Amino acid sequence: MGTNQDDLLFSPEKKLIESCRSEITADKYGDNILLPRYKELLDSYEKLLRFTRKVTRISDTQGNALKERERKMKSLLDNSNQGFLTFGVNLLVDEEYSSECAAIFGKQIKKENITLLLSTRYDEQQKYEDAFNAVFKEKDREKLEQLPSRIIINNRYIDVKYKLINWLDKEYAIFVILTDVTDKIKSEAKVKYLIEHDSLTSLYNRSYIDKIIPEMLISHNLPISVILADMNALKLANDVFGHQTGDRLIIKVAEILKNCCRKTDIVARWGGDEFLVILPNAWHSQCLRIVELINRACQQEDQEVVDISEVVPISVSMGTATMESLDLNITELFAVAENRMYKNKLLDNKTVRKNIIKKMETVLEAKGIVPPGHIERLKKLSVKFAGFLGFSEESVETTELLLLSSLHDAGKVAVPEDMLNKEQKDLTSEELEIMRSYPEAGYRMAQSIGEPGVAEAILALCERWDGNGYPHGLKGAQIPYISRIFSVLKSFDLMTGGGAFESDLSKEEALDEIRNQSGLQFDPGLTKLFCDNLSNL
Amino acid sequence: MEKLFIKATKSTPEVNLDSDNNNLLINGQSYPENAFKFYEPIFNWVNEYLDELETGVQVQIDFTLPYINTSSSKCIMMLLDKFDDAFLAGKNIFLNWYCDQENEIEFECAEEFKEDMNFPIEIVSREDN
Structure with a gap:
């Protein structure tokens, strides 16, 4: 403690004592009868001064400590993110409250009436007032527990706790703890949403269905129908155009299902490409009408192809089942719908495959990836040359050559359009690499529609007899026979172009070019057979 | 003599003023509304005890006073004066003043009293709070 300050504070008293002491020592009033009392008074004054100085120092030290402690306590309360306030029997908020209170109420609340702060409705304010008055009067803490524990203040959710506290021996106050739980409620709702919904489609997910099924199985909901829907050709979209395209298709199907179903129906993503719709109070005929709506919506959506990547059709195979009483087990109901769905899928597969091929041909020509009429001419040429080679029209080889005619450039739909329009010499090395990956994309596409033989042939279409082709640099007979045949046919048609343009080569010129590439690009044996017999084809 | x-x-x-064991203990915060009224019986008891105390008897005093207000400080000093006078008169008196080891202020105040x-x-x- 500052002794210097202490000396200064009590310097007049100290000087007075020193002066009086020196007078006594000097024996100036030695014969005065009051001297003993004067000495006694001086001793007592000196003692009192000593005490006063000591008590002042102690008091200052303790006062500072108390202030420091108060500051720390206030800081603790202010940083707790909770509102703390007290009010007494007059229901006015006391002077000291934590800063969070001002944030919650949007203003300073000293001497504000607590009932007006807790509610803006008169009837509720009256209830609070009656409750608080009763608590102060009867010291009945239970009445506080009956007050609402969560209220809305300034559009925020606030949890409220009340405690009756005994300030001093006789004085009571109600201590209020306010916690803003808005963010917590929002994040809980978000977590609940994420737990119950599929993040890609925002439909309900399987775990929600598992949870909701027991609640749905009540007589009030009968008859209950279900639709199980399985997407067709999703693998094609994912394998050829990437998962973003696949995801886009899934989202579109989800939208169609939501739009076609009633508000009371529960639409869920049941698995990767499977959806489930639960239709309470729906007879089987109603359920079938919704299935029809879904099919029509898919067809409608399918016609609006604006992008190459949309060649994959939007198509779902569906199975339905209806329970009219609670005797049927839900698992059995799903099993019925699932069996019907798989049965329909087998029927749909042929149509879907046919649609994909047809759509692919249209898109390849419409986008200028292949010249006009190229596919049709190749089909005719393929059948004729296959026949010349001894293959019947129904043979695997002829069928594969026909499919190759349709799909040989299908992989190019996965190449960005601007790259397709460039001359090979203008492509950067990265672009060339992408460009040269189209046989692989074509391979994946043929695989995904269940044509492994055609897939292998597509993959080898850019290989050369001399081994300088790509992607694997196969040489001679390593190249599949069908690929070698088709390579000659394709090149011939590309050079002659059906004779539609002046730039097209004549048949003779094209044959010369093909002969020149014999043993280099083309199989010499097949080249000779083709060139020698073209006039007979 | 009766204990207080x-x-x-x-x-x-x-x-807890225990004349049988010659142990005088004061423990806790002190800020009564009327300090003198609170300490008066203690003064009286201590006066009587010190009067009766035989020379040579060891008296152990234990103070733990985390917070005392100004009036209480005056009363504590009056008590200390009584013990000091008795000591100067030859009585065997010893005082332990316990302070929270985390609280420098308590130590400072104890030093002032000493x-x-x-x-x-x-x-x-002392270790506890």
Whole structure:
């Protein structure tokens, strides 16, 4: 403690004592009868001064400590993110409250009436007032527990706790703890949403269905129908155009299902490409009408192809089942719908495959990836040359050559359009690499529609007899026979172009070019057979 | 001589003056509304005890006073004066003043009380709060 300050504070008293002491020592009033009392008074004054100085120092030290402690306590309360306030029997908020209170109420609340702060409705304010008055009067803490524990203040959710506290021996106050739980409620709702919904489609997910099924199985909901829907050709979209395209298709199907179903129906993503719709109070005929709506919506959506990547059709195979009483087990109901769905899928597969091929041909020509009429001419040429080679029209080889005619450039739909329009010499090395990956994309596409033989042939279409082709640099007979045949046919048609343009080569010129590439690009044996017999084809 | 025991309250310390064992204890915060009224019986008891105390008997005093207000400080100093006078008169008196080891302020205040006293006062660190 500052002794210097202490000396200064009590310097007049100290000087007075020193002066009086020196007078006594000097024996100036030695014969005065009051001297003993004067000495006694001086001793007592000196003692009192000593005490006063000591008590002042102690008091200052303790006062500072108390202030420091108060500051720390206030800081603790202010940083707790909770509102703390007290009010007494007059229901006015006391002077000291934590800063969070001002944030919650949007203003300073000293001497504000607590009932007006807790509610803006008169009837509720009256209830609070009656409750608080009763608590102060009867010291009945239970009445506080009956007050609402969560209220809305300034559009925020606030949890409220009340405690009756005994300030001093006789004085009571109600201590209020306010916690803003808005963010917590929002994040809980978000977590609940994420737990119950599929993040890609925002439909309900399987775990929600598992949870909701027991609640749905009540007589009030009968008859209950279900639709199980399985997407067709999703693998094609994912394998050829990437998962973003696949995801886009899934989202579109989800939208169609939501739009076609009633508000009371529960639409869920049941698995990767499977959806489930639960239709309470729906007879089987109603359920079938919704299935029809879904099919029509898919067809409608399918016609609006604006992008190459949309060649994959939007198509779902569906199975339905209806329970009219609670005797049927839900698992059995799903099993019925699932069996019907798989049965329909087998029927749909042929149509879907046919649609994909047809759509692919249209898109390849419409986008200028292949010249006009190229596919049709190749089909005719393929059948004729296959026949010349001894293959019947129904043979695997002829069928594969026909499919190759349709799909040989299908992989190019996965190449960005601007790259397709460039001359090979203008492509950067990265672009060339992408460009040269189209046989692989074509391979994946043929695989995904269940044509492994055609897939292998597509993959080898850019290989050369001399081994300088790509992607694997196969040489001679390593190249599949069908690929070698088709390579000659394709090149011939590309050079002659059906004779539609002046730039097209004549048949003779094209044959010369093909002969020149014999043993280099083309199989010499097949080249000779083709060139020698073209006039007979 | 009868012992004096006063139970602690929110604003007054526990007082346990045990003449049988010659152990005088004051423990707790002290900020009564009327300090002199609270300490008066203690003064009276201590006066009588010191009067009767035989020379050579060891008296152990234990103070734990985390917070005392100004009036209580005056009363504590009056008590210390009584013990000091007795010590100067030849009585065997020893005081342990317990302070929270985390609280420097308590130590500072104890030092202030100790100053000017002749009888032995030891300022001892205590672990509890």
